[in-house]
Amino acid sequence: MMPKTQTSQCFAADFPALLSQESWIADRLEPGLSLPLLLLLQSEGLSLDYAFVDVVSGHATQFLYAFDHPECFELAFEPPVETLFKALHLTWQEITPSDAYTAYLVVSRWISESAKPVLARFAEPLLVFGTSMQGLERYFHIMRSRPNPTPERVRVLDIELSYWRQPFDEGNVLVRVIEKRAEMFSEVDLTRQAARRAVRQWHAGKLAGCAVGEKAYRSFARDLQDPDMDFCNERALAWGCSPLYQQWTARYSSYRFFERMAPRFGGKTRGALEKAAFYYHQCCEAWHAWDHQLGRPWKWWICPKLEDEPQLQIFYQRWQDPKRRNAAAACVEDAMRWEQKAISELTKVTMQ
Numbered sequence: 001m002m003p004k005t006q007t008s009q010c011f012a013a014d015f016p017a018l019l020s021q022e023s024w025i026a027d028r029l030e031p032g033l034s035l036p037l038l039l040l041l042q043s044e045g046l047s048l049d050y051a052f053v054d055v056v057s058g059h060a061t062q063f064l065y066a067f068d069h070p071e072c073f074e075l076a077f078e079p080p081v082e083t084l085f086k087a088l089h090l091t092w093q094e095i096t097p098s099d100a101y102t103a104y105l106v107v108s109r110w111i112s113e114s115a116k117p118v119l120a121r122f123a124e125p126l127l128v129f130g131t132s133m134q135g136l137e138r139y140f141h142i143m144r145s146r147p148n149p150t151p152e153r154v155r156v157l158d159i160e161l162s163y164w165r166q167p168f169d170e171g172n173v174l175v176r177v178i179e180k181r182a183e184m185f186s187e188v189d190l191t192r193q194a195a196r197r198a199v200r201q202w203h204a205g206k207l208a209g210c211a212v213g214e215k216a217y218r219s220f221a222r223d224l225q226d227p228d229m230d231f232c233n234e235r236a237l238a239w240g241c242s243p244l245y246q247q248w249t250a251r252y253s254s255y256r257f258f259e260r261m262a263p264r265f266g267g268k269t270r271g272a273l274e275k276a277a278f279y280y281h282q283c284c285e286a287w288h289a290w291d292h293q294l295g296r297p298w299k300w301w302i303c304p305k306l307e308d309e310p311q312l313q314i315f316y317q318r319w320q321d322p323k324r325r326n327a328a329a330a331c332v333e334d335a336m337r338w339e340q341k342a343i344s345e346l347t348k349v350t351m352q
Contacts, residue, residue: 051252092176255284
């Protein structure tokens with residue numbers, strides 16, 4: 001007789017069924033860390049939306065650019081997880097495992113103890129909602145950051161090969177929520193904090209040597225107009241992919257957040273928030289015009305590693321076309337002016 005294959009598994013409560021609900025995102029976003037964060041917090045019973053998480057964590061109100069360093073978009077003025085959890089009065093635990101197998105053991109123990117999912121901040125942020133073992137193979141059950149999240153089963157070996165940060169990168173961190181403290185958070189206070197953060201980030205100028213806010217907009221527009229700047233080499237090509245998309249589509253979050261929070265205020269403050277929301281929406285429209293000129297002819301969540309040569313050639317042709325580059329630079333400048341208007345309104349909020 002053949003020996004039976006040993007199997008075992010553990011899943012967070014309500015997962016993976018929770019991932020089969022309607023779309024988690026109202027707009028055409030390219031989510032990153034904020035989506036697994038949202039699902040992690042919703043598993044704690046917090047009724048939050050994507051825009052709230054994106055703005056309160058600090059992600060949606062910053063914009064960074066450095067031609068030679070597309071990875072700079074992952075920088076942050078304030079640690080996003082810590083910033084968000086402190087705002088919501090949560091306590092949490094973080095562990096940096098030495099390898100993917102150790103991560104598997106930690107996640108299995110945490111889910112068994114709490115029946116809650118775990119945030120894995122690997123090379124790509126993942127929500128891990130279960131683990132399983134079949135024979136000698138061990139698996140993570142994950143949700144990746146994509147507009148319509150779907151459950152996936154990934155071998156521990158594949159996590160090590162494809163998702164694990166290298167030693168010279170930021171560490172691989174596992175995060176779980178321990179408890180919600182009794183005190184409620186104030187949406188009014190968080191809105192004012194978000195306004196102050198947006199104003200500060202817009203005028204900061206630089207972060208770790210990378211252009212920030214208004215300066216980042218101007219630098220990107222200038223590089224698009226410069227025919228000597230090659231956006232089709234291996235590193236620069238990244239600016240046509242996730243680094244830009246994750247940042248400019250986050251303006252939708254700022255639009256949604258400030259629009260929803262405005263009625264919680266009265267008088268001039270409410271008017272300033274409503275105007276800021278409108279201006280952020282117009283900023284998104286300007287970026288969509290940029291997308292029409294230089295955007296990808298494919299959707300990253302359908303084809304994260306492009307292998308369709310004809311589509312890639314279309315992409316190269318767009319970024320090598322000086323007319324398209326100049327038109328796109330004008331769109332970036334237009335988006336910058338709209339965001340500047342939003343910042344002017346939010347400045348009024350910080351002073352009232």
